[in-house]
Amino acid sequence: MKLSTEFSLSKFFDTQKVAAYYELTKPGITFSVVASMLIGFVLGSGTHINYITLIHATLGTWLIASGTAAHNQFLEWRYDGKMKRTKKRPVPASKISPKNSVIFSLALITGGLLYLLIAVNAVAGLISLLTTVIYLGIYTPMKRVSVVNVFIGAIPGALPPVGGWAAATGHLGSTGMWLLFGIVFLWQIPHVMAIAWVCKDDYQSAGFQMLPKNDPTGIKATILIVGCLIALLPVSYGLYHIGMNSWIYLIGGLLSSVVFLYYGIIFAIDRDKPSAKNLMFASFGYLPIIWAFVIIDILIL
Template identity: 35%
Template sequence: MWRNSTTLSFSSKLLSSSSSTNFDYFHYAYAFSIFTPNAVVDKTLSPSYQRFYSSSAAPSPSPSSDSVLKLGFLANKSDAFRPLTFKASDAIQLVRYYGRCYWELSKARLSMLVVATSGTGYVLGSGNAVDLAGLCCTCAGTMMVAASANSLNQVFEINNDAKMKRTKLRPLPSGRITMPHAVTWASSVGLAGTALLACKANMLAAGLAASNLVLYAFVYTPLKQIHPVNTWVGAIVGAIPPLLGWAAASGQISLNGLILPAALYFWQIPHFMALAYLCRDDYAAGGYKMFSLADASGQRTAAVAFRNCLYLVPLGFIANDWGVASGWFCLESSLITLAISAAAFSFYRDRTTQKARRMFYASLLYLPVFMSGLLFHRLYDDQQSVVGNPNRIVELLSFPEEVTANGKDDRKKKSRYVTASPQGHPPVAYASIAPFPFLPAPSYVDQ
C-alpha cells in the first residue's frame, strides 16, 4: 500500500488541476496497489502509468479541506463519489504482469523439460497405442506439480536468491510479488495437478507426483544449504517424472520403465557439476553447500562428472536387451554417450571454465537426443517378442525335444524371447538358464 505522504501528494495534484482532471490515473494506481503492496512498478506498464508513479513521488502542497480520498473514491464539493473503473488495457496489463511473475516463479522452461521427460515415459509405457488425451492430461498435471515445486523452492530461498546475481531479479527477491501470494499460487497449482493425475491417470502417478513435490521442496531445497549430498537427492527428483509417465500409461512400475529414469539420474550429475563449477562464486555468495565449493582445484568435481558419464554407456544395450528399443538405439546411445564422456574427460584433464562450459553444452545436447532416439527406435508390443502371443508360447514350450537336440543354443534363444516380453522381468529370466538351471523359470513363462 502507498505511504500516506505519497497518497496525499497525489490527491492534491488531482485537486489542483482543472475540472478535466484524468481520474484514470488514480483508479488504475489504487487497484494496482491492491495487488502489489510494495508498489513496485513493472517496466511493461504504459508510459502514462509510469508518469503517475514518477509524479506521485514528488512533493506537492497539502490537499484542501474540501477533498476526501477514500478506498478508490475521490470526492469534493463538485464531484460525488466515483466508483473504481477498469479499461480493457488495464486488465491486459495486469494479466501480463502476473503472467510474467507466475512464469518466473514456476521456472517454466525447467518445468517444460520435466514435462518432456514425463511425456516420453508415458509413450514408452503405452505399448502399441498411445492415448493422446491421457498423454495431455499427464503432461498438464506434471507441469502444474513442477510449477508448484519450483515456486515453493523460491519461497524458501528468497533470502539466498537476493544475494545471487542470477536470481536477485526473480519475483520474490525483487518484491514484484508477495510471499503469501506465491504460496497461494504454489498450493493451488500443486493440488490441481495432483488431482488431475489422480482423476485422469491413476493414483500411482498422482502419488509419484506428490512425493516428488515433497522431496524437491521440503528435502532437496533445505539440503542445498546444509550438505553437498543435495545434488544426488536432486538427481532422484529429476528421475521420477519419466517413471511417473510410465506409471500413468501402464498403471504399474516395471524394470523396463527404469531405463529412462536411470538415464535422467546419471545425466544430471555431470550436468549439474558443470553448472556448479561455473557458478561456484555465486553459490558461495548465496550460502549454498555445493560439491564444487569444497573442491578448489575442481578435480573431484570433474571426476564425479566423468564417472557418471561412464554409467550412461550400458543403458542403450540394456534397452535393447530388455526389448524396449531396437539395436540401432544401441549405436546411437553409444555415440552420444561417448561424446559427453569425452567432454567430461577433457574437463577432468584441464579444469578451466571453457572446458566446464563445453561439458555443460554437451549435457544439454545429450538428453533430447537420447529421448528422441528412445522414442524413434522403441519396439511395439508385437515387435518385442513372439511371447506376446500366448499360442506361440505354447508352441515353443510343447516341443522339448528341440531343446534336447540342439542343446544350449535353443535354450538361449528361448530365454531371449522371454526377456523381451513387455510383461516380463528380464533379470529374473536369466536366473532360469545356465549357470543357474536349478532355479525355477519365471511365472510369466507359464502364462
C-alpha cells in the same frame, strides 16, 4: 466525438504480472519435466497409447511441476537475491510478493496432484507427490547443509519418466522404467556439477554447499562426473538390450553418451570454468537428443 475501438489486454490483465507468474514456474525446467514424463508414458504404453490419458497426464504433470518450481523459488528467494544469475527472479525482484508466490505455488501443486489422482491413476499421482516432497522437503534445504544434495536432487529429477510410465500402466514393475530413471539420474549429476562450477562464486556468496566448495582441485567432482558418464553408456544401451528400442536409438543414444563423456574427460583434464561451461552446454543438449532418438525410433519402426 470519435469513439476509440482499440482493445488493450492491459485494461483487463496486468500482462507484466502474468509474465512474472509464468516465469515463477521455471517454464524451461517444467518443459523438461513434462518431456521426460512423456517419454516414460510412450515407452510404457508400448503399441497402444491412450491419448486421452496422455493429455491428462501432461496437464497434471505440468501443474504440479510448475507449482514445485514456483514454491522452490519462494523457499530460496532470499538466497536468490544474493546471486547474479537469480536476483532478477520474480520474488527477489519484488515482481511477486512471497505471500502470493506461496498461494500460487501451493494451488498449482494441489491442483496438479488432485488432477492426476482423479484423471489418471493413484500411482502416477503418488509418484508426482513423492517428487515434490523430496525436491522441496529434502533437496532444497540440503543445498545449504551438504554437497550430498547433488545425489538427493537427482532422485526427484529422475522421477518424471517413472511418473509417465505409471500414468500409462498403473504400476512400477518394469526394467525399462528403471532404465529411464537411471539415464536421467546419471545425466543429472554431471549436469548439476557443471553448473555449480560455472556459478561457484554465486553459490558460495549465497551459502549453498555445492561440490566446488572444499574441492579446489576438482578431484572429487572429476571422479563423480566421469564415473556417472561412464555408467551412462551401459544404462543407455539397456533400452536396446531389452528390446524397447532398435538400432536407430542405439546408434544415436551411444554416440550422444560418448560425446557427453568426451566433455566430461576434458573437464577432468582441465578442471576449470571454461571446461565446466562446455560440459554444462553438453548436458543441456544430451537429454533432448536422447529423447529425440527414442521418439524417432518409435515413429520409424
